[in-house]
Amino acid sequence: MTELHNAAPLPTEIDTTIPHEARVYDYWLGGKDHYPADRALGDLIAGHIPTIKTMARANRAFLARSVRHLVGAGVTQFLDIGTGIPTAGNTHEVAQQLAPEANVVYVDKDPIVLAHARALMSSTAAGRTRFIHADLHDPRSILDHPATVETLDLDRPVAIMLVAIMMYFRDSDRPADIIASLLDAVPSGSYLVITHPTADFDADAMAGVVASAEASGITFHPRSRDETSTLFAGTELVAPGVVPVATWRPDLTDGPTPVGDADSAWYWAGVGRKP
Template identity: 75%
Template sequence: MSDSQDQAITGLSTKIDTSVAHEARVYDYWLDGKDNYPADRALGDAIASHIPAIRSMARANRAFLGRAVRYLVGEAGIDQFLDIGTGIPTASNTHEVAQHLDPGARVVYIDNDPIVLAHARALMPGTQEGKTAFIHADLHDPKSILSDPTLTATLDLDRPIAIMLVAIMMYFRDDDDPHGVIDTLLDAMPSGSYVVITHPTADFDARAMGRVVASAERAGITFNPRSRAETEALFAGTEIIEPGVVPVVTWRPELTREQPQTPVDPESAWYWAGIGRKP
């Protein structure tokens, strides 16, 4: 599909503007990636000046994604994933973790950054038995995701699907109706589907997080940390699996691929994390 065709279908521009910071590229910078630009690095450094441990926090959030996928494939029997807010491909992407356990697993990635679009199509081929696909779309319009023919060509909506919302819902203000966005996605999924959420919080250091919010807003990026109770509310209508909504580093650490590590401070990464199952 050409860039002009993609824009005609999605309504999103595929023009890459590197003069403006983008959240996917800032995250890539924190993960020591190479697909970021001066504006992204400037915002990343500004946030790091308020939260010096932001890089390790980003890595902790990324590590949770791997544990969540291993739980969903290995224990919950899920073999279909809708990963929204994909970010620039790095190591241990959703399809790599899932297809390592189940080569037939299928994954659809969603992101609104055209740089992610270009890299995902080139770097996320998946296994021969399974399938991966990418949709250039914005979660603020969930119906555009659900109506995209790529989704139904890749995933079977009559079978359970895991919706991955890892570090994405903080870009929604309360008046953006984040609950309605999640409900729209879950309503389209069958019983037995899951939703995975991690969310930055000010619960551990309100003053520092307030400065992060201000830095992001100055760069034109909405950033809305939520409390534990507010994050739990995003799982409305689902059954939250054990251990519940907890600090991201404490969510089932036994599922990490590496050898067990020295116990970490639960507040070392300022994210809440959890998984909910649709009854």
Template identity: 55%
Template sequence: MPQERDPHLPLTEINPAVPHPARIYDYWLGGKDNFESDRMAAEQVIAAVPEVRETARENRAFLGRAVRHIVAGGVTQFLDIGTGIPTQGNTHEVAQAADPAARIVYVDNDPMVMAHARALMSSTDEGATTFIQADLREPDSILTHPRLLDTIDLDRPIAILLVAIMMFVKDSEQPYDLVKRIADAAAPGSYLVVSHVSSDLLTPEAMERTLGVYNRASATMTMRTREEIIRLFDGFELVEPGVEKVHGWRPEGPIPDRPTAVYAGVGRKR
């Protein structure tokens, strides 16, 4: 059954002429749900940061490792905000492979992601998967949404996934307050998963060129230092090894000998 549009959100048109972060990321992952404008922007970032394609894939692999760790810790409810265009290794696929009863709520404000929501709707018989069109900047619209409340129990621990999304929240939009608002609604024992592009890991030239590409696209990127990223985990105890380069967080094989622009970490609510 097609996913209905949330009546509380305005219609947003897909503009193929304007590059979009979700479609740029899709291109780096080898997906086909992108336009020429996205491919051009993606290649401009590759010219500035040659390792970005591998970093995108390492970020996806980090998501999988984090989800498996969380399920092993007994938490099987996931709130994935900033879902992005479906590709291999979606949260529900990883979680339900580890525990078929896992329940997942996806959230994104991108109309192209909404158009692909069917791909996210598949679920095991024991578990559940649903999708909400909403914006991280309006956390109450997520936390009070009927589909969220029908799918996960906020009185029990959940995992909040903010993977490669917080860098699209400007400082003026109060990123720490937004994370706290969502975290406050989660029960003790819940998890927070974050990955974030860091200004610590890029040269000034690469940072300037990357920001230029995104600032010409449909989103503004804000890079943060490792210390600023750690602040997002206020109220959470960081899981070892803490906030680490994305390919170095609990690797399942040798760590690639190449640079990365992303830090990642997992915290558990006290």
């Protein structure tokens, strides 16, 4: 496989004057860690997709359902990349509720997530939770990081969580190669979890979202169902395959959280197992 270049050192300063993906997403989820620039972009995108906050919550709910499925399949190690700002229902909270011994490594490049990393460190006595300030453009910086090596046993199955992250990679960034590098590092029985926004439901509205994000300096690349499916190369898709995010295994919903219909959130979602 073609060798991927190393990423430059990541900045640790927080610039509140320009919007950032994690903070915009936090705004949509009803969080508190966002600034006027983030809210302005969030509202601009909501002008194209009025239900964007519902979609963000549906995406978050899928994360919890997928983690429940994975723990049920015997997976107790998670590499959650593109973590975002801590909120309710983080990967380690869901996993360790079912398997207290579960270990989780979180990864994000946003310095504000680094600033809030302590909130991700709360763990059970049996499990471990770590955070890495790194960029998925350089997967080796994640896989070789001491926190990964010390927390995850890469000789045992690992769930690679790429929830609402791959849209920030253009085709020229070779996202398939990046994912393949992650999968190459984990053994048979590991899993890949992806959600991805798409223009398949409303091309005009999504075009407006892309234009708004790009004008604010944020790469945003929606992908079709077929394009999203290709990101699972090297895995066997778990039933029901790549489907609208709100419809993936609604039976795994915990509590009264409603599950929407196929058109309620414009994300594709899937879980693949490495054979």
